[in-house]
Amino acid sequence: MECNKALSMIPxxxxxxxxxxxxxxxLEHIDHCPExxxxxxxxxxxTVAMNRLDHEDNASYDLSAAMKNSLKQAHEYSGRLTMLKIIRYSVCTLAFYGVLVTLFLQVRMWFGL
Ligand SMILES: [Zn+2]
Structure with a gap:
């Protein structure tokens, strides 16, 4: 991803x-691009400072930590998505082999092997 594209996605x-x-x-881009x-x-x-000024009294809130936390959560979310893809792939693969084995057994029965 180009920096321009990443920057346009920040909001x-x-x-x-x-x-x-x-x-x-x-996230992939942000991880590797300090700028x-x-x-x-x-x-x-x-953004967060504006929101906090509107809604909260706690002005000494650690914004840098809050941002890191937000990124961490985004990474965890992204990681869960990858995990879901792996699980989905595994289930599909297992289902495929399940069908294959069933078919194989069926064929054996038909031909009396
Ligand atoms: Zn960049």
């Missing part, structure tokens, strides 16, 4: 309106 990341696929691509990470940190802090 959606903060709004949590990225699709699962976009989120994974975005975009910095941009994300600034944008995140601005």
């Amino acid at each position: 959606q990341y903060i709004d949590q309106s990225l699709s699962d696929y976009e989120l994974q691509k975005f 975009c990470y910095d941009e994300l940190e600034i944008a995140y802090m601005m």
Whole structure:
């Protein structure tokens, strides 16, 4: 992913309106691009700071930690998606072999082998 694309996705990341696929691509880029990470940190802090000023008294809130936590959660979410894909793949593979074995046994019965 290009930096421009990643930067354009920052507001959606903060709004949590990225699709699962976009989120994974975005996280991959942010992990390896310090410039975009910095941009994300600034944008995140601005947004969260604004929201917190509106809703909470706790001004000494650690925004950097909050952002890292948000990224960690996004990674965990992304990791769960990958895990789901693996599980889905395994189930499909098992189902395929299940059908194959059933077919094999059926054929054996038909031909009396
Ligand atoms: Zn970048």
